[in-house]
Amino acid sequence: MAAYVARRAGYYVALLLVAVCLSYTLAATALQPRAYFEARQPPPRPAAVDAQLTALGIDDRTPLYDRFGHWAAHAVRGDLGRTIDDTSVNDEFGRRVGVSLRLLLVGTLAGTVLGILAGAWTAVRQYRLSDRLVTVGSFLLLSTPVFLLAVLLKIGAIRLNQALGTDLIRFTGETTPGLRGGWWAHAKDRAVHLLLPSLSIGLITIATYSRYQRSTMLDVLGSDYLRTAQAKGLTRRKALLKHGLRTALIPMSTFFSYNFLAVFTGAIFTEAIFGWHGMGEWLVGSIGKDDVNSVVAVSSFAAVVVLFSGLVADVLHAALDPRIRHS
């Protein structure tokens, strides 16, 4: 198992390097930091623009590979460079990474687990009313864009708050500014703020996973080994959980890593709508400001997240299916 994980990890590190190189090349060629400075009022002197660009390491007169070499030399030492406003990318990264992870993790993890359960449950109850309701619900959710879903959730929360006459559900930012109270009050406040953003990510994840899980589970339900498990005296419920669900989860683990990227992209809207200052917001802002180093930092973050989830998926796969550890 350890050897297998190490091999996969090595493979992902190689992929990460490729991803970082490609995103640097793309950001450095597509973005125009010079134009950003030249558009300032009053227009700065060309020499000052050149000096600033050189200082930031994003001067378009320097050959691309030199710029990349310069950036990479710092990056390996943990320095991701300066933003276009000459602040530290590392500081900005540190402020935002936690926000994004909280947002992504709660929604995806809860969504994945619930989606798998919903899928397995509906497969067992194929063509019954509950199965049909979940199916219709999933398709509705899947055909709703993230931003529309987020706005609808917001409107729903406002209506609910008005009806109850309290501020039960808060959805702007991560915390209530100026909140007093102990550790418990702060934790509760954060949880309340997390509710709607996580729902908007989680609901779509549930919808996607339940569809896939339903079809893999249906394959397993007709399998001979499930019948064998019952024939040796397991109750249907036990056979389904021990022999059915485990086997049906195996193909899902591959899907897990790919889905994470979609969630990350969707989270850009979620952050904006709920006023969270995470990586997504930073990415959109940086592209607008032609901020090469910040864009590369966010892209690298996305690559790390996706490849890490790929590694988690591999570990899950190996845990569920011991055959691949032994081959």
Place this chain on the structure above:
Amino acid sequence: MNDPVLDISGLTVDFGGVPAVRGVDLHLGRGEVLGLVGESGSGKSVTALAAMGLLPAAAHVGGSVRLDGAELVGAGDKALSRVRGNRVAMVFQDPLSAFTPVYRIGDQIVEAIRTHQDLSREKAAARAVELLDLVGIPEPRLRAAAFPHEFSGGMRQRAMIAMAVANNPDVLLADEPTTALDVTVQAQILDVLRTARRETGAALLLVSHDLGVIAGMADRVAVMYAGRIVETAPVDALFAAPRMPYTLGLIGAVPRLDADAEGRLEPLVPIPGAPPAPGALPPGCAFAPRCPLAEDRCRETEPLLTAAGRAGKATHPAGAADPAHLAACVRAEEVGALRPLDVFPVPGTDGALRKAGPGGGRPVADDVLRVTDLARTFPLLKGAIVKRRVGSVHAVDGVDLDIRAGEVLGLVGESGSGKSTTLFEILELRPPERGSVEVLGRSVEGLTRRDARALRAGVQIVFQDPMASLDPRLPVGDIVAEPLRAQHADRALVARRVPELLRRVGLEPAHADRFPHEFSGGQRQRIGIARALAVDPRLLILDEPVSALDVSVQAGILNLLLRLRAELGLAYLFVSHDLSVVRHVADRVGVMYLGRTVETGAVAEVFARPLHPYTQALLSAVPLPDPVRERARTRILLPGDPPSPTSRPSGCPFRSRCQVFAALDPGRKERCTTQAPALAPQGGDHTAACHFPAERAVL
């Protein structure tokens, strides 16, 4: 019989209103073996599954199944789960899919034990190893830790039996337990089933379509047709004097390995038509539309299963009704005195359906196919991105064949012996990796495209699976016309040939507009044959042409092939794993093991005096549909499975399983371990690749 352990009465099963089982009564006595025979769709598997309450939720089960008096139909999942695997256990057909792929074999057996017995994990694991040892798995302690995919088919079926007997059940249900297996492995598994029964004293309900397997195992037999039992009797009486025309037809349709006293083979008796669709049963007897003996009263009411009056033959004193022999036929008394050929007319019985007699010798004619020392290896690749070669699969490693015009060569061997690879190498019409291939007198070396196309018309193939080998979206007329079009035949010729071909294989020319799914399995195979005949080939390659078909349909196809051969002077390369079929159809036979030809010769000669130990074991493993002869036989049981074709052992590749080698003294063993035996003449046309060939009776 006074105290049946499993008592099924009036069992009915329907799926959404379509009846699959229509009132089945079966009584399984303590320790008894009851064979349940029937063709696909007869409801035999459904009956077995219904007895255990294992049918899908869509099935509606009625009637009664009592285990020692306790009713199982309608019992809850919890109550049933206490019975399943404990007092009634099941062995399923396909051992590959019957084990959960992600758990170790040993753990799955432990689970079966601990579900019903209060044993510690360690004790249960030790018991699992014991069980694996009982069913003959070598190194059981080690193998218990293996996953299902690491086991061969035979090993998996052994493990499945080990799991079934884990809790000393009173009843074993085996649903086609050997159907997916090779014949030598089948013999091993049947032996294991006998051992398992001896150890547990369990009664066995053996469901099978194979009359030979039933003849060798069962005490009593029940025959199912269209969801009902149509005849039941002690095994000897059933085979000696069946009283239901369907049973009679079934027995007549099975090709037999053993010839009759004069060394002749009876022509096979095909039952006309196909079983009725479960949703569209005829009124009256379900078999009446196919039965030549049917009268008006047969078509009115369905006959009940009753003790038929007097037995026709000498099995019972005249006039005494055997209470154990029941048949659902109004003419049961007459049928008991008839032979299959008396009831079912065989079209063109005179001569055409018999092969050239054993003394006839080979025809004086040109070779249509000559293959010498053919070899084909496949690389074994490893690696995710960059593939590197880590070894070779020696799929074919020295095959010799020759077929003269108008001759039928049967190529037999178990799965993995390289039969199919040999066929495809011949059909490639390209120079082989090693050895030589001559087709219709021309070497495939240096053929131009044009030559190859012309030659291709001379050699055609019929595939195993008649559904998968016909394009479902093409009407039958187009399917049959395709080889003609590939040879650039003009429209007029195609329009003339297609109806002619369909008629030739026994189909209506008017059916040319229909699509493959509108035909039954046997008819589809006829379409495949018509397609192969379209371009007037001289050699037909038949790749397991009847192995996907039920026995009553198979007989019709085999007869058709024999007739076509007589009418058109065709030569066949007939590949089959079924030696009885080859015995019936072929003039000469080639036996393959691990990619090599190990014995060749005239069929009558090789089957009567096999010289290679492998041929002997193969023939000895084939069950005869004759309980009396079957019980009198001693079997050569080969140990283990064929070795992997990735390693090429020195010396004789068969020696690891060879019964002759095992008995040799060390000095002579030396020869087998160092020298690979070549195919050497053994008198006349008979050749065998063995250093110590010796005759041995096997039938």
